[in-house]
């Protein structure tokens with residue numbers, strides 16, 4: 001099978017870690033029978049400055065018509081609004097209907113407290129529909145935003161969480177994980193306050209997960225604020241967490257802090273038959289151009305993309321090579337306390353493949 005993969009480095013260290021992702025995909029062993037055709041594509045702030053568009057039409061067209069998946073590095077976003085600029089990854093999620101953002105958070109095998117969870121965040125609605133307005137109220141300026149929750153989007157994201165819980169159980173059954181637990185999906189919301197919007201998310205999620213195919217998956221719910229508390233106190237209790245867009249965004253960045261560096265944490269944006277792997281970190285202008293960015297978040301994102309493109313064996317190969325590098329701990333990048341360059345980390349992982 002040949003997979004056609006769009007490569008979108010973006011800005012800053014995106015330009016250093018995406019080539020690392022490419023090298024690792026190209027180095028997968030031949031017996032997996034997997035080949036790659038790569039297409040270089042543009043997006044980001046630099047692209048915006050050069051062309052006036054942060055997400056050129058060609059990038060969207062090629063991804064839509066010609067690719068099975070993609071790797072996205074990171075983009076720099078100005079903190080103050082710049083006329084005409086908006087985040088290309090947010091636009092891509094919308095244009096390709098990548099309705100799920102999936103973020104695994106995992107410690108290495110020999111960690112004293114093994115954490116191995118996945119946060120599944122709804123990616124298309126909630127407050128991020130960005131319907132905001134500002135007006136003058138009787139007591140001064142007022143700003144409002146719409147929080148949109150639909151039955152369809154909530155149902156499909158919870159179904160995906162259920163599917164992921166089943167797949168993870170399969171992987172544990174195969175002996176490829178040292179963790180023993182039974183599948184669990186935790187539905188996160190705030191329906192005690194937002195009874196209509198979060199109430200609908202809760203109701204649709206529970207209905208999705210009551211399907212007979214998920215009968216082996218335990219389902220619980222957790223109000224989002226106490227979820228944060230529990231996530232930090234007992235992270236090892238969690239398996240799959242499903243959340244609406246905003247809570248999922250916050251929970252997934254918070255959970256990343258549980259395993260040390262942002263440079264380790266991958267994500268995937270997933271739609272029907274399409275997945276974009278994306279490291280969770282940003283463009284890291286403070287370390288760009290120094291060849292010290294940790295490539296592991298991107299390598300794991302490439303593996304995660306392969307999981308959703310139905311290539312679990314190839315994905316497992318990459319995860320294992322990365323874990324072996326981390327467990328040995330000899331060639332680590334500076335964010336993990338080591339002295340290795342990006343290239344040295346990549347070469348060590350290539351050897352292990």
Ligand code: NAI
Pocket residue numbers: 013073074075076077078089262263264280281282283284285286287292293294295297333335
């Ligand atoms: P950041 O994730 O770029 O950096 C935060 C800190 O983590 C920095 O000290 C950085 O050096 C370090 N770091 C991040 N990735 C690393 C890696 N792979 N290896 C080693 N160290 C790493 O977040 P920050 O500084 O808040 O944002 C910088 C720019 O990135 C901004 O323009 C922001 O808008 C953008 N950004 C883009 C994201 C995306 O494209 N998805 C996500 C987050 C931020």
Ligand code: MG
Pocket residue numbers: 249253
């Ligand atoms: Mg975020």
